[in-house]
Amino acid sequence: MAGFLDRAREQAQTALNQGREKVGEVQAQRAGHDLLRKLGSAYYAQQRGTGSPEEVQRALAAVEQHVAQHGESSLR
Numbered sequence: 001m002a003g004f005l006d007r008a009r010e011q012a013q014t015a016l017n018q019g020r021e022k023v024g025e026v027q028a029q030r031a032g033h034d035l036l037r038k039l040g041s042a043y044y045a046q047q048r049g050t051g052s053p054e055e056v057q058r059a060l061a062a063v064e065q066h067v068a069q070h071g072e073s074s075l076r
Helices: 002-048 053-070
Strands: none
Touching: 002 053
8 A cells, every 4th residue: 555655646746846847838938928029029119210229139138048048949
């Protein structure tokens, strides 16, 4: 009986860890999408004459930093 409970506990822990990992991936993707939207908005504003190249550069730097931390897959 103890062996069964130990295996069940291991499986539950594995599932919990996989769930946490997936949540982290989803959060990174959401943050990446938000950064891409901000980059697009900054670029659009620059092209319309209401934004500045500095805003675009800041937004691009934020995207690049995010990619460096989480990988390009976080932008999909």
